[in-house]
Amino acid sequence: MAQKPTIPKGTRDFSPAEVSKRNYIFSTIKHQFQKFGFQPIETPSFENSDTLMGKYGEEGDRLIFKILNSGDFLKKVDDHAFAEKNSQKITTQISEKALRYDLTVPFARYVVQHQNEIEFPFKRYQIQPVWRADRPQKGRFREFYQCDADVVGSDSLWQEVEFVQLYDAVFTALGLEGVTLKINNRKILSGFAEVIGESDKLIDFTVALDKLDKIGEEGVIKEMQEKGISAEAIKTIQPIFSLTGDFSTKIQGLKEILAESEEGKKGIEELQFIQRALEAMPLETAKLDLDVTLARGLNYYTGAIFEVAAPEKVKMGSIGGGGRYDDLTGIFGLKNMSGVGISFGLDRIYLVLEELGLFPASAEANTQVIFINFGEKEALYAMKAVKELRTQHIAAEMYPDAAKMKKQMNHANKRNISFVVLAGTKEMEEEKYTLKNMKTGEQSSVSLQEMIKTIS
């Protein structure tokens, strides 16, 4: 055999069984999206580079896959930049397009571009692959699907409430129990920075704080010190590390810490609104938890921040996230367009469902009945029945070749097909079919109508 072909790092092939299971997740999520009034859109796999570049920070820019210009792309390159091997400069000259990195920024572009056709508030969902030139790990790929739902054009906190309910509805429908919906608010993080007089170091502060569950209190303090946050400031903020208890208890603690911050207090109010609403309408399976250390990387969030943690027994990073961004479309020139959205990490949800054995048997589409092929005349007799079964919405097929019986039975068995029909000369004379149940091994002589009844 020749050298086996391979696929690029961080990409995957999907077998029929895997595709079926993935489709099960897609359709479950889609169904819930639609129930909540979201409409689907799709955007191109690649965008103009300037649509994407600079929207995700320096780190994000590095992870964006750039598409090489076609034609003699070196012609346009600046000799000076080429001589000094200035990759960044050359990149902008040889690449004008890039693969999308997420669905949120393309959505913002969509909203701005189609603002005159869109009826606001606009609720859209989008399920498409995204690409990141990241180093793969478990649950981290270079090509993966995101399932996003966003609303733009409304400041109402009812949107946040609905998104929490949407998360709950999806995970309930998937039978995934023990999911924690972590919520925080950017205004609270700003409040912290304000209270300690380090507002200009908000990003460094939140990035460090976000690592609490990973590196512990000491690690966070150490990182904050390294970023130049004063020991005094850190001491002031220390109470946030000991915020425990239920949602309301944490809120009380926050009120004390943020008493001096107007923005912080606004954040608390927003959280309380959401919490009260959800107290009146309890979630089915998910658990809502206030996590003041939740920051998430994207700096365009301005209000609520969401992150979904898989059940504790599964070792998996977050399986979803989202938040409120007051000015997402501002980067494309459309001001005062508040939006909020959430995202589901399909590939990770798949891994979690697989690990917990939560895929229903029905997730795997399969042929229900296969006819044994005994030869030319018999095959025609069989195909007539197959045709009728298909009109009755039964997935039916005939083995295409008059191969040995054993081979055909084996094929049915390997493909896990529930019923096999044997129809030879004897059956043809009686206008009957021998229907065999492959699970029990039982078989009986039936008419076509009886067969349809048994199978469906």
Add this chain to the structure above:
RNA sequence: GUGGUUGUAGCUCAGCUGGUUAGAGCGCUGGUUUGUGGUACCAGAAGUCGCCGGUUCGAACCCGGUCUUCCACCCCA
């Protein structure tokens, strides 16, 4: 992007300090069984030992590079 790790038959993996024709289980193909699968028994096919180069009389094994896997960081779904 940094550091580490992995790669042997379709799959899961053995292969001792470098030494003849590289093994096992499962799977696959055929047969026992010409209208009956899953079990059993018998037989058989299948590997440029990830790839390229180096050291050596000799490399799956040692060295370098590269790709891939997984992990930690970074970041993140």
